[in-house]
Amino acid sequence: MPSDAVDGEQSRTIRKKIESLREEIRRHDFLYYVQSRPGISDAQYDALFRELKGLEEKHPELVTPDSPTQRVGGAPADFLPKFKHRVPLLSLESLFTREDVEAFDKRIRKETNRSDRSDQSDLSYLVEPKFDGLSVEVVYRNGVFHQAGTRGDGETGEEVTQNVKTIKSLPLKLSGKDIPKELHLRGEVVMTVKGFEALNKKLIEEGEEPFANPRNAASGALRQLDPRITANRPLDIYLYGLLYADGWKPKTQKEVLETLSSWGIRINLLRKKCGSLEEICDFHADLYEKRDRLDYEIDGIVAKVDDLELQESLGARARSPRWAFAYKFEPRKEITRVEDIVVQVGRQGTLTPVAILKPVDVGGVTVSRATLHNWDIIQKLDVRVGDEVRVARAGDVIPEVVEVNHKARKGHPREFEMPLRCPVCGSKVIREGAFHLCTGGAACRAQMKWSIIHYASRNAMDIEGLGRETVDLLIEKNLVQNMADLYMLKKTDLLALPGFKEKKAQNLLDGIEGGKKRPLSRFLYGLGIRHVGEQIARLICDHFGSIEKMEMASLEEVQNIGGVGPEIARSLVDYFRDARNQKRMDLLLKRGVTPQHETKQKSTGPLAGKAFLFTGELESMSRPEASRKVEALGGHATGSVSKNTDYVVAGANPGSKYDKARKLGVKILDEKEFLKMLQ
Ligand code: IVH
Numbered sequence: 180m181p182s183d184a185v186d187g188e189q190s191r192t193i194r195k196k197i198e199s200l201r202e203e204i205r206r207h208d209f210l211y212y213v214q215s216r217p218g219i220s221d222a223q224y225d226a227l228f229r230e231l232k233g234l235e236e237k238h239p240e241l242v243t244p245d246s247p248t249q250r251v252g253g254a255p256a257d258f259l260p261k262f263k264h265r266v267p268l269l270s271l272e273s274l275f276t277r278e279d280v281e282a283f284d285k286r287i288r289k290e291t292n293r294s295d296r297s298d299q300s301d302l303s304y305l306v307e308p309k310f311d312g313l314s315v316e317v318v319y320r321n322g323v324f325h326q327a328g329t330r331g332d333g334e335t336g337e338e339v340t341q342n343v344k345t346i347k348s349l350p351l352k353l354s355g356k357d358i359p360k361e362l363h364l365r366g367e368v369v370m371t372v373k374g375f376e377a378l379n380k381k382l383i384e385e386g387e388e389p390f391a392n393p394r395n396a397a398s399g400a401l402r403q404l405d406p407r408i409t410a411n412r413p414l415d416i417y418l419y420g421l422l423y424a425d426g427w428k429p430k431t432q433k434e435v436l437e438t439l440s441s442w443g444i445r446i447n448l449l450r451k452k453c454g455s456l457e458e459i460c461d462f463h464a465d466l467y468e469k470r471d472r473l474d475y476e477i478d479g480i481v482a483k484v485d486d487l488e489l490q491e492s493l494g495a496r497a498r499s500p501r502w503a504f505a506y507k508f509e510p511r512k513e514i515t516r517v518e519d520i521v522v523q524v525g526r527q528g529t530l531t532p533v534a535i536l537k538p539v540d541v542g543g544v545t546v547s548r549a550t551l552h553n554w555d556i557i558q559k560l561d562v563r564v565g566d567e568v569r570v571a572r573a574g575d576v577i578p579e580v581v582e583v584n585h586k587a588r589k590g591h592p593r594e595f596e597m598p599l600r601c602p603v604c605g606s607k608v609i610r611e612g613a614f615h616l617c618t619g620g621a622a623c624r625a626q627m628k629w630s631i632i633h634y635a636s637r638n639a640m641d642i643e644g645l646g647r648e649t650v651d652l653l654i655e656k657n658l659v660q661n662m663a664d665l666y667m668l669k670k671t672d673l674l675a676l677p678g679f680k681e682k683k684a685q686n687l688l689d690g691i692e693g694g695k696k697r698p699l700s701r702f703l704y705g706l707g708i709r710h711v712g713e714q715i716a717r718l719i720c721d722h723f724g725s726i727e728k729m730e731m732a733s734l735e736e737v738q739n740i741g742g743v744g745p746e747i748a749r750s751l752v753d754y755f756r757d758a759r760n761q762k763r764m765d766l767l768l769k770r771g772v773t774p775q776h777e778t779k780q781k782s783t784g785p786l787a788g789k790a791f792l793f794t795g796e797l798e799s800m801s802r803p804e805a806s807r808k809v810e811a812l813g814g815h816a817t818g819s820v821s822k823n824t825d826y827v828v829a830g831a832n833p834g835s836k837y838d839k840a841r842k843l844g845v846k847i848l849d850e851k852e853f854l855k856m857l858q
Pocket residue numbers: 269270271307308309310311312313314315367419420481500503505
């Protein structure tokens with residue numbers, strides 16, 4: 180949007196207004212995210228935010244990187260650039276027993292000529308939780324958040340500045356006294372346990388692989404090329420270490436944490452200065468007991484010599500400092516019995532053996548199934564029906580059988596065999612490395628079901644109203660056999676399904692229709708080709724630009740696309756050469772699916788980059804028509820409301836999205852206003 184021409188006086192007033200709005204928003208962010216003590220209602224906050232956004236849109240020259248509006252905004256990157264750490268990010272020595280800790284303490288005492296009695300308080304440690312997340316370096320320049328990078332190999336990681344910027348508990352601007360010009364901090368990005376569970380639930384409903392634990396989920400979220408995806412993931416950050424500061428010489432780790440806190444950085448409260456081995460062990464026991472009640476995963480405690488001068492004199496070994504250690508927790512394990520071993524068939528035909536267990540509580544979660552991964556693992560464990568087993572959930576929500584008590588085995592239970600035929604469709608099972616695969620492809624109902632769920636999922640075709648249950652129903656009633664059949668569904672078909680009335684049926688049909696023009700890369704991802712994830716799909720689409728070109732591509736050409744390895748290339752080429760897939764693709768295209776390749780520069784036009792959501796019935800046009808109009812002007816239509824939605828267009832009888840939009844403070848247009856905008 181062009182900036183309004185303003186004279187000096189006016190410009191100063193606007194600048195002042197913008198700065199005061201930012202200050203106020205920052206203060207409320209601090210109260211809400213750092214202190215968990217909201218100062219105003221969500222609606223009041225949204226109003227402030229909208230006002231700031233409005234002013235900045237009118238005066239883009241006044242937008243600064245530390246503005247609260249800039250948390251989300253960066254365009255997707257092609258790859259994550261390298262990030263060189265100012266000082267190497269060391270690792271920690273892991274200790275597992277009290278004796279290990281005692282020996283460590285003794286060694287330090289000796290090296291620093293202290294008494295060798297660990298109950299003498301002439302050596303203190305600052306002890307903190309060991310966050311089970313992703314280690315990052317965060318850089319502030321002149322008190323403003325400047326850059327962030329993952330740990331990588333400790334020397335060089337990946338730059339994730341835009342992604343870290345979306346984490347609301349990280350202040351983009353520090354406030355307080357004597358803030359160093361250049362400040363490099365170390366911390367951990369974690370995913371909240373609640374957020375992780377919700378994310379996994381959603382992934383499972385959409386037929387996607389869930390993450391094994393919050394750490395993997397946090398890593399996946401942080402290393403996204405598109406910061407808008409990161410912004411929608413429940414990430415948090417705890418900063419715990421000083422790497423470098425211009426002209427600031429704190430004396431202790433305790434002082435570091437307290438000063439960071441005084442500048443508005445959220446510091447974990449579960450920390451303690453310990454003057455003896457006993458206190459360290461008590462802290463360890465205390466946190467072990469608390470860990471299941473925390474909303475982030477911890478896998479132990481970290482003890483650091485508190486005195487920074489002493490730290491320096493103790494120095495470091497090749498990869499870990501001599502002044503700190505991690506005292507890890509025992510993984511959560513419980514004993515139970517295997518009642519059965521069943522085989523599940525996944526989207527790509529992988530057969531996964533699963534142990535059905537006598538339900539047992541493992542760290543606050545009732546576990547009744549545990550993955551046995553694959554045949555090799557079953558062999559290695561020698562697990563059989565009836566066996567007493569130990570199940571672990573080492574920070575992992577997907578439990579696994581880690582040990583079998585062979586001594587307790589009664590009689591001679593039969594060894595488990597992988598089936599020779601798929602338990603769902605009866606097709607032949609083949610072996611590929613450690614995996615067994617069903618060869619039924621689209622003819623296997625299990626594969627078909629999961630692939631349709633995946634096709635409809637949010638990051639693929641985003642078909643509103645087509646979740647797991649509906650897909651189950653459609654398959655059960657023989658209404659669909661593959662994704663192309665979705666486009667043949669009629670309202671009368673749907674109305675005959677249990678729980679479907681006029682509105683629900685219409686919404687589903689609209690969802691299917693609205694999904695026809697999704698970006699090419701989402702379509703490609705939605706096809707569920709082995710090894711072709713979202714980012715790879717984007718790389719492939721940027722190279723080819725159309726399905727026709729992909730169909731013709733040689734293995735060599737695909738392999739030559741930067742970032743696409745030989746295994747992925749093989750999988751893509753095989754997919755397009757398979758006659759069944761070709762037939763389905765023809766049907767999809769014939770039935771109106773016309774994925775559009777978005778070149779990066781293409782987003783021009785008066786609505787460039789704007790996200791629209793339509794809810795309710797429009798009088799003058801259908802929703803797909805409205806989406807096309809928006810797209811023609813450079814904008815795009817989405818299937819769900821989030822803070823990233825720019826406009827919600829509400830027709831008659833709008834649905835729940837209307838309320839959500841209001842709650843989020845998204846601008847709502849009625850049909851008249853929308854038509855005016857199109858003009
Ligand atoms: S201090 C040189 N403090 O644990 C000091 N690390 O296994 C090294 N970690 O890579 C880091 N919580 O990512 C420190 N309170 C904490 C921590 C912590 C988690 C991670 C860190 C490190 C890993 C070592």
